[in-house]
Amino acid sequence: MTDTTRPPVADWTTDFDHTHPDYAQHAPEIWEELREGCPVAHTERFGGAWLPVRHEDVAAIARDTEHFSSEGVIVSDFRPEGLAPMGYAPPITSDPPFHAGSRRLLLPAFSPKEIDRWEETTRAACRELLDEMLADGATEVDAAVAYTQHIPVRVIAEMLGVPKEDGDKFRVFIHRVLEAPGSFAHEEIPYEETLDYYLKTLIAERRANPTGEDDLVNYLINVEVDGQPLSDDHVQGSIGLLIIAGIDTTWSAIGASLWHLAKTPEDRRRLVDDPDLMVFAVEEFLRFYAPVTMARIVAEGAEDAEIGGCPVSARDWVLLPFPAANRDPEAFEDAHQVILDRQRNRHLAFGVGIHRCVGSNLARMEIRVAVEEWIARIPDFELATDDPDAVRWSTGQVRGPRELPIRILSTNEVS
Amino acid sequence: MRIVLDSDACQGHGRCYSLAPDLFDSDDEGYAVLKVDGEVPAGQEEAARLAADNCPEFAITVEG
Numbered sequence: 127m128t129d130t131t132r133p134p135v136a137d138w139t140t141d142f143d144h145t146h147p148d149y150a151q152h153a154p155e156i157w158e159e160l161r162e163g164c165p166v167a168h169t170e171r172f173g174g175a176w177l178p179v180r181h182e183d184v185a186a187i188a189r190d191t192e193h194f195s196s197e198g199v200i201v202s203d204f205r206p207e208g209l210a211p212m213g214y215a216p217p218i219t220s221d222p223p224f225h226a227g228s229r230r231l232l233l234p235a236f237s238p239k240e241i242d243r244w245e246e247t248t249r250a251a252c253r254e255l256l257d258e259m260l261a262d263g264a265t266e267v268d269a270a271v272a273y274t275q276h277i278p279v280r281v282i283a284e285m286l287g288v289p290k291e292d293g294d295k296f297r298v299f300i301h302r303v304l305e306a307p308g309s310f311a312h313e314e315i316p317y318e319e320t321l322d323y324y325l326k327t328l329i330a331e332r333r334a335n336p337t338g339e340d341d342l343v344n345y346l347i348n349v350e351v352d353g354q355p356l357s358d359d360h361v362q363g364s365i366g367l368l369i370i371a372g373i374d375t376t377w378s379a380i381g382a383s384l385w386h387l388a389k390t391p392e393d394r395r396r397l398v399d400d401p402d403l404m405v406f407a408v409e410e411f412l413r414f415y416a417p418v419t420m421a422r423i424v425a426e427g428a429e430d431a432e433i434g435g436c437p438v439s440a441r442d443w444v445l446l447p448f449p450a451a452n453r454d455p456e457a458f459e460d461a462h463q464v465i466l467d468r469q470r471n472r473h474l475a476f477g478v479g480i481h482r483c484v485g486s487n488l489a490r491m492e493i494r495v496a497v498e499e500w501i502a503r504i505p506d507f508e509l510a511t512d513d514p515d516a517v518r519w520s521t522g523q524v525r526g527p528r529e530l531p532i533r534i535l536s537t538n539e540v541s
Numbered sequence: 542m543r544i545v546l547d548s549d550a551c552q553g554h555g556r557c558y559s560l561a562p563d564l565f566d567s568d569d570e571g572y573a574v575l576k577v578d579g580e581v582p583a584g585q586e587e588a589a590r591l592a593a594d595n596c597p598e599f600a601i602t603v604e605g
Contacts, residue, residue, distance in 0.1 A: 233570035238555055405559060409595070470594040478597050482552040487571065490555075 139164040142177050144201070144419065144445060150521040151514075157450035166436045172201050175443035176433055179450040181457035181474070183434040187422060188446055189479035193431040194422035195221050196481060200303060200523060201421045201443045215367040216360055218481060225480060231349060231356075232364065232484050235285075235342060241487040244281055248492055251280040252499035253540070260503070260537060266510045269388075270381050270530040277496050278376040281488070282368060287341025288328065295324060300374045304524050321369070325362045342368065368485070375417045376489045378526020379475075380496045382415030383408075385517060385527050386464060387501070388509045393466055398505045401498070407466045408494050413473035414464050416449035419523040420477055448474040449525060506535035542581040542605040544589050546573055550600035560595055561588035573600070 132146045138156050143149060149156060157179045160167050167177040178184055187194050196219050197210045206214065213219025217228035234240065252273075259272040267273075279293030299321040317323050332343055346361045356364075387394045397403055424431045424442045431438050438444070452473045455461040459470070476483035483489065510533035511517070518529040544564065546557075553571035557564070563585055566574045581589045581603070593601040 230570065233553070237569055237571040238558070238567045239569075409556075469591065472595060472597045472599075474597060476554065476597075479552060482554055482597075487555055 139167045140169070141171070142167045142169045142175075143171050144177070144447075144523065145521050147521060150519040150525070153447075153449070153519075153525060154453065157447065157453060161450070161454065166433050172203055172443055173205055174439070175201055175445060176436075176438060177445045177447065178433050179447060179454070180434060181451040181454035184446050184448065184451040185474060185478050187433060187444060188420070188474070188477055188481065191222055191225075191480060193425055193428040194444060195425045196225075196422060197221065198423045198443065199421050201445055205423065205441070205443070212360065212363070214359075215363045215370065217364075217484070218367055218371065219363070222480070227351060228360070228364070229480075229484065231346070231351070235345065236484050236487055238487045241491050244285065244488065245491055245495060247284055248277065248281050248495045249499060251277055252496055253503075256499060256503045257540070260534075265534050267532055267534065268529055269384050269532045270377075270527050273500070274381040274384065274496065274527075274530070275377045277380060278373045278489075278492055281492060282372045285341065286343050286365065286368065287337065287339050288343070292324075295319075296369050296373055299324070300370055303370055304374050304520075304522050321366060322362075325366055328365070329358065329361055371483075372485050372488065374520075374524045374526070376485075376492050378417035378520065378524055379412060379415060379489065379493050381527040381530055382417070382525075383411040383493060383497050384500060384532070385509070385530055386411065386415065387497070388507055388530075388532055390464070391508070393464065394501070394506070396466055397497075398501050403466055404494055404498065406468060406471075408490055408497070409471050409473060410464055410466055410468045411493065411497075412475035412490075413452045413458070413468070413471055414449075415526070416452050416473065416475035417524050417526050418448055418475065418477070418483075419525070420446040420448065420481070421523065422446065445523070446477075448477060502538060503540075504534055504537050508533050508535060542586050542589060542603055543579055544575065544577070544581050544593075545579065545602045545604075546575045547600045547602075548572070550598045552598050552600075554597050556595040556597070557592035557601060561585070561592040564588055565592060 132143055135141050135143050135146055160179045165180045169175050195210055197213050198206045199219055211221045211224035217225050220228050255273050255276055259267055279296055280290050283290045283293055332347055346364055397407055422444045424438050424440050426440050428440055453461050476486040510531040516531055517527050520526055520528050551573045557573050558567050564577055566576050568574050589603045593603045
């Protein structure tokens with residue numbers, strides 16, 4: 127499914143392509159090379175885009191909503207126009223002042239106390255997946271296919287109040303949007319199989335037959351701001367955002383965490399022996415394997431916009447590779463080492479500034495529970511391959527292992 | 542030891558209340574709320590430092 131037709135990259139400093147399979151397999155090496163040679167890379171692809179890799183530059187742009195608009199957050203050949211200030215998936219695509227109100231609608235549902243309610247659901251889903259995965263005595267499994275990819279889908283389906291079988295559709299929608307942006311534009315996809323159709327149908331059905339359930343779809347349909355319900359575009363955009371942003375990202379972080387533990391026996395043992403480490407370990411996995419690269423568009427009329435001293439033009443794309451920022455030695459001691467109990471860790475995995483990931487508490491909980499349940503059941507495991515390329519990493523703006531061959535070395539009985 | 546929270550800088554990352562639950566709480570939207578009056582109770586100094594050192598927005602400062 128990966129788009130393999132991307133032309134080869136001539137030079138990562140002047141012709142980068144984050145949707146190329148070479149970027150997917152070698153991004154950390156590319157960021158390091160750029161950081162040392164050309165920390166603000168450029169490409170003519172996608173109509174012109176920038177790739178800063180220093181922590182300082184990435185954080186500065188993320189916080190600067192005056193010069194950098196969120197009207198477009200997925201870099202592709204299609205550049206949104208005329209959608210500000212709401213954008214197509216509020217609040218992630220919204221600019222101030224519209225942004226704050228739209229974000230405030232979602233925050234309570236994702237506060238830590240609300241997210242606590244979903245921990246048992248998540249734990250049950252993880253246990254069920256492990257039961258299925260181990261049912262026939264398997265000793266080699268693809269952890270991405272059998273485990274990690276299903277966890278966030280099941281939880282978000284429950285939160286939205288849609289059948290868990292819809293999760294398979296979600297993964298197809300997400301792949302089109304995030305991993306191969308633009309490459310499906312010319313393919314004939316029947317309208318009935320699109321995210322747009324799914325959302326419009328879901329909202330229309332709920333309006334026609336109210337279910338009265340306390341779920342996020344009903345909440346967004348019924349909520350009023352200043353006595354007015356949200357526009358259909360707002361409801362659809364926000365539900366779409368929860369599906370697109372809440373699944374691939376967390377799946378990637380869980381997969382990368384298991385990948386790390388599979389290839390690092392001393393960390394695996396430490397985590398099994400000392401569960402109190404988990405609160406630090408989850409943040410360290412998030413720092414080192416941050417899945418998300420955000421994007422901005424240089425705001426219309428922002429004449430003086432610059433990135434690390436490099437002038438940029440209005441309407442240029444700007445990628446914000448949070449994982450690259452998280453490995454910057456200027457910002458982190460021993461940045462290139464995973465230190466499970468790292469004590470100072472101001473990582474940017476969830477971004478920084480007004481667009482801090484609204485689902486960060488949910489993502490953290492899912493990563494923690496997924497790793498806890500895995501190591502409780504499978505305390506010893508390793509990569510089932512010596513070939514680094516056998517672990518395929520996703521292309522585009524969400525980075526994580528899409529195939530994760532694991533050999534199971536020991537299991538515990540279900541408690 | 543004194544601890545100060547800059548509520549305008551807080552973006553609700555939630556690192557402080559998970560690392561220092563005796564010093565910070567979350568409001569209904571996930572933003573941080575200081576549970577003490579600015580003086581760090583004895584035994585909470587390490588937690589206070591952790592909260593400050595892990596805030597991505599540099600919204601927490603400790604002195605003393």
